[in-house]
Amino acid sequence: MTSIAFIGLGVMGYPMAGHLAAAGHDVRVFNRTGAKADAWAAEHTGSVAASPAEAADGADIVITIVGADDDVRAVTSGPGGALETMGAGAVLVDHTTASADVARELHGICAAKGIGFVDAPVSGGEAGAQNGKLTIMCGGDAEVFARVESVLDTYAVGVTLLGPAGAGQLTKMVNQVCIAGILAGLSEGVHLAMAAGLDIDQVTETLSKGAAGSWQMANRAPTMAAGEFDFGFAVDWFRKDLGIALDESRRLGTSLPTAAAVDQLYARIQARGGNRWDTSSLIDLLTNP
Numbered sequence: 083m084t085s086i087a088f089i090g091l092g093v094m095g096y097p098m099a100g101h102l103a104a105a106g107h108d109v110r111v112f113n114r115t116g117a118k119a120d121a122w123a124a125e126h127t128g129s130v131a132a133s134p135a136e137a138a139d140g141a142d143i144v145i146t147i148v149g150a151d152d153d154v155r156a157v158t159s160g161p162g163g164a165l166e167t168m169g170a171g172a173v174l175v176d177h178t179t180a181s182a183d184v185a186r187e188l189h190g191i192c193a194a195k196g197i198g199f200v201d202a203p204v205s206g207g208e209a210g211a212q213n214g215k216l217t218i219m220c221g222g223d224a225e226v227f228a229r230v231e232s233v234l235d236t237y238a239v240g241v242t243l244l245g246p247a248g249a250g251q252l253t254k255m256v257n258q259v260c261i262a263g264i265l266a267g268l269s270e271g272v273h274l275a276m277a278a279g280l281d282i283d284q285v286t287e288t289l290s291k292g293a294a295g296s297w298q299m300a301n302r303a304p305t306m307a308a309g310e311f312d313f314g315f316a317v318d319w320f321r322k323d324l325g326i327a328l329d330e331s332r333r334l335g336t337s338l339p340t341a342a343a344v345d346q347l348y349a350r351i352q353a354r355g356g357n358r359w360d361t362s363s364l365i366d367l368l369t370n371p
């Protein structure tokens with residue numbers, strides 16, 4: 083049994099912390115909006131802390147999954163953050179999709195205190211978090227990774243160390259850039275199929291087995307055709323992720339023309355009120371021009 087502090091009980095964090103409690107770990111949770119932490123504790127075995135620092139006090143592993151870079155800083159290195167109380171030998175794991183810069187920054191702050199750090203963004207969405215089938219992309223020191231791997235495995239289909247601090251976030255950027263292109267193509271494909279009067283379910287089932295098959299096609303094509311977007315991964319979050327990838331690409335001197343164009347298309351989805359729509363809502367620009 084490991085003593086774990088879990089910070090951030092949103093769409094993803096709530097079920098992830100639940101898997102840790104169900105596995106028998108000693109889990110102490112913190113959530114900025116306290117009602118969510120109380121609801122979690124009513125449903126699971128574990129306790130509630132009043133601040134990230136209180137949650138982290140005495141913990142072997144501190145896990146965070148919040149919004150973006152400054153939110154990660156707020157719950158870790160900021161006032162009342164977890165790093166105020168974490169002891170030497172503990173490990174901080176950040177599952178937030180954030181920049182590689184913030185990962186390297188936290189790795190440095192932690193190293194100076196004898197604390198391990200692993201950046202560990204996830205893929206698999208809300209369903210992956212609920213079913214314990216996330217893909218976890220890690221960056222950090224091999225020895226530190228080895229100490230947390232089996233705990234992260236509690237809610238994962240795969241946990242992989244891809245390089246030093248920041249490598250997990252860089253890999254997640256690659257993931258999001260690929261998804262941008264896939265969704266742009268899938269939107270046009272579904273739009274063409276609808277215009278041609280094809281049966282979308284039949285088309286999806288047939289093509290999913292071939293070279294154009296993708297998670298997005300298998301899971302989203304039917305709801306795209308139906309114009310249903312009130313679920314899933316929010317456009318606001320995706321634009322945050324594409325912004326991180328585009329910033330990194332500028333720093334590396336590379337160009338990502340398709341990701342940049344798709345990012346601008348999502349700005350138009352936001353302009354029509356789709357901030358919290360699922361990312362498959364890109365098709366709305368074609369079906370409702």
Ligand SMILES: NC(=O)c1ccc[n+]([C@@H]2O[C@H](COP(=O)([O-])OP(=O)(O)OC[C@H]3O[C@@H](n4cnc5c(N)ncnc54)[C@H](OP(=O)(O)O)[C@@H]3O)[C@@H](O)[C@H]2O)c1
Nearest residue numbers: 090091092093094114115148149153156178179207208315
């Ligand atoms: N949803 C997905 O499908 C998905 C998939 C992969 C990765 N991700 C990534 O995972 C992260 C979380 O996503 P989510 O969907 O779980 O988001 P969410 O439902 O909006 O939850 C965000 C959580 O972070 C907390 N938080 C945000 N800013 C904070 C701050 N400054 N101080 C303290 N707590 C703060 C929120 O607290 P409150 O409850 O008080 O607001 C909430 O618990 C994001 O980086 C996202 O990009 C999401």
